[in-house]
Amino acid sequence: MPEPALAMPASRINPTAFLWLLVAIGLVTMNAPADISATLHHLRVPDPDDAMRLVEVRDLVDGQGWYDLVQRRFGPPVGIPSHWSRLVDAPLAGLILTLTPLTGRPLAEGAAALLWPGLLFCLYAVVLFRGVRATFGARSALIALVVATQTLGVTIQFAAGRVDHHDIQLIAILGLAFAMIGGGARGGAVAGALGALSLAVGLEGLPFLAAAALFLAADWILRGRPALAAFTAFGAALGLCAPVLFGAQVSPALWGRTACDALSPPWLFLAGGGLAIGLSCMALDRHLQRRTSRFLALTGLGTLLLGGFALLFPVCLGGPFPGMTALVRDHWLLKVNEMTDAATFVARGQWEALAFYPVVLLATLVATRLAFRGPHRRFWAVASALLWPGLVLGLEEFRGLYVVSGLVPLVAGPFIGEALRRASMRSLPSVGRIALAAGLVSTVWIAPIALGETLFPAARTANDPAGATACLGDGALAPLAALPPGTVLAPIFMGPAILLHTPHAVVAAPYHRAVPEIAAALRGLGGTEGDLRRETRTHGVRYLATCAGRPADDLQAETAFATRLTRGEAKAGWLKPLTDAGPVKVWQVAP
DSSP: OOOOOOOOOTTSOOHHHHHHHHHHHHHHTSSOHHHHHHHHHHOOOSSHHHHHHHHHHHHHHTTOOTTOOEETTBSTTTOEEOOOOHHHHHHHHHHHHHHHHHHOHHHHHHHHHHHHHHHHHHHHHHHHHHHHHHHHOHHHHHHHHHHHHTOHHHHGGGSTTOOSSHHHHHHHHHHHHHHHHHOHHHHHHHHHHHHHHHHHHOGGGHHHHHHHHHHHHHHHHHHOGGGHHHHHHHHHHHHHHHHHHHHHHSOGGGTTOOOTTSSSHHHHHHHHHHHHHHHHHHHHGGGOOSHHHHHHHHHHHHHHHHHHHHHHOGGGGGOSOTTOOHHHHHHTGGGSGGGOOHHHHHHHTOGGGGGTHHHHHHHHHHHHHHHSSSSOHHHHHHHHHHHHHHHHHHHHOGGGHHHHGGGHHHHHHHHHHHHHHHHHTTOOOOHHHHHHHHHTSGGGGHHHHHHHHHHOGGGOOSOOHHHHHTTTSHHHHHHHHTSOOOEEEOOGGGHHHHHHHSSOEESOOSOGGGHHHHHHHHHHHHSOHHHHHHHHHHTTOOEEEEETTSOOOOOSSSOOHHHHHHTTSOOOTTEEEOOOSSSEEEEEEOO
């Protein structure tokens, strides 16, 4: 429905022009000039996952096979198979190959790492603008864009150097939401196809697909035949597209292998089940005239599907990390920020979490409230159906907020637009509505973040991220990079950066498929001199590297030998010091 123009004197700035100006300012300020330069010239990336992605892309560009996803410099001599998608590697590799003749290889890699997230944000912005405008008009759509540039959960996924796969998933789930809002066979088919793309890129989107399927199923139960087309088209597109994308990125030799952490037979079974359920409901629809009968039919079909999954793939019932030991879980997995729950952030005094959790919570509550009251109820019902699983997951694991943060502007744009509409009609919104509108903008929460850090500095017990970041740049790793190639035993978080900026191999990196290698790094760097010596021999280590600002966990009562070595409090005849300055300390291991 078109929105009424704001009632403002002609002498004032045009509201639409002003909103576009805010959008432009938000876009320009998303990345600091220093960050752009560091990505372009030094290949600095925000996260170890981005570094590992570039390593994988570099291998593809250098001739590694499309189906060959083994990282041979990670956990040598056999290497570690990656569970990531070539569908993300391919466009990055294409950018590098296109730019290399113009700029040279190093600058081409930096330019690709800079351009790719920027291009994806443009796509996200187009999807968001068109989707909100279709229901609420251009002004609310522009406000949604402004909010997007101020939503930290969004901007960190499109920051310079952010080449991990979460940005693509965020766009896919946003598009899925708008397709569901549109409804009909076309909307259902688009939603199913985007859901399949999300699964092919990574399983983080699985909870949102489940929510989408339940929403469309419930819609058919409640409304009957008018909702059938969207429901069946969703199942059909998901069931048909998922195997195609699976086959496009997985070697035929591995098509029968179960992988709980990536698109593979267990998840294809569920996608195919969605197709079968959709077709069954289409065939039975004329016999299911009552809501109760439709409910019972879907309950029976769903029970068969989930029961079959549990019977055929029981290993995946425990989650995507089967076989993880207590040592690796307690001293690595549970200490990774993306696996941290909200209560732990509070306990550690990590006030920056306020930039992420409140906006998702408020957006979820707003969408849920409006789904039961007022116009455009389908819009709000779809939004709330997808926001709730993200919020619940995010409270348990921070990474649950990665995708759902992209839905916050979808809610904030129309809500703030309505507040402005009421103001334009000289009907001032309530103080509560104003506060709620402001609370949907995550940069507003920077003030309480700063206040918390100022008033309660002693509450912060989490490690200072600057200590780890100092050890990941090309400058810090330059002395190590200058050495003849060999295998490096280093803190787990340094693994991807060493692979990206040096010619060396690493024992460990932060990826759950390398449980024995992660355990070796934990034992070696967190234990006694004997533990360290044993792990270096077992893994053929040539160099030991440590980070002065981020020592390893102590596994015994006494301080770990590697930590004391880094501080200059211990020596070992079998370790020859190779650096005496900088955040990264390096020793050569005697043969």
